[in-house]
Amino acid sequence: MRSFDTLLFTALAASPALARQVPANVQSLYNSIRAQGSCKNILKGGFYSQEGDSKNFSYCGDHLNDYGIMYLQGTNGNLVNMDIDCDGALGTGDGSCDSSQDTQGETSFKDTITSYKAGIKDLNAYIHSFVVLGNEGSKSGYVTFEPESVGVDPLSLVAVVCGNKMFYGVWGDTNGDDGPPLVGEVSDALGRACYGSAVNGNAAHDANDVLYIAFTGAGAVPGAKGANWSASSFTDFESSLGALGDSLVARIGSSGSPPPPASSTKPSGSQPTCSWSGHCAGAKCSSDDDCSDDLVCKSGKCATDS
Incomplete structure (x- = not known):
């Protein structure tokens, strides 16, 4: 049985008070991507939104040059789903990752986090809002993609539109070749902020309606001083990305028009x-x-x- 404290923690994580309203220009982008149906400038395709799904999902660069963004997209108006990543230094939380069978002890950019000297050794899936991007591995036939190849830097800001809300996170981990090449995964804390207790280490949001917007350029990286890396709650960390996130989101032209x-x-x-x-x-x-x-x-x- 889950304790009262656990239920309270989950309720707070799912509270609309923590969510950002989706700005008009981002909503316009969201609508236009879904209406278009499929990506025209596929940076790399052949990915799955979830195991057993079709491999019709891709990293899309349709607005790479005008808005400086990369996002994930499927076909027939689909975006991608939201799986939960439990990698990194979990620490304390509501235990929703405890039974996960797919957990690694560290994230891909642990060394960079340590170099920030912010009092933490790695990202914490119960606290930090991070997104999994990139697919790497040496397994024969595994589809790989490096976001750096199109100017998206590690630990750079990512805007996530989920459940008619928006949150800011960072690119904090990559997908390995321990299964099919998947896209669409976030930290436990970010997933629960989007969908509450419906998601956990073993339960995903399966609908392909989530938009992940990754921003290019060194200016999209908060760095050691640009985020509250030592935050003790999801709210404190996510809110620390607000100023940078708002400035980057302003790149996106309203109604599909360029800046x-x-x-x-x-x-x-x-x-x-x-x-x-x-x-x-x-x-x-x-x-x-x-x-x-x-x-x-x-x-x-x-x-x-x-």
């Missing part, structure tokens, strides 16, 4: 504007591709080519 062109002038005392929020002059970068418009990457920051 507005860069302003040719700026008021006195204002910051320079550009057409790709978060990638204007002064933003962190690793290459010219991380910078908006005609800006280039100089000494790790976007700047004019002069």
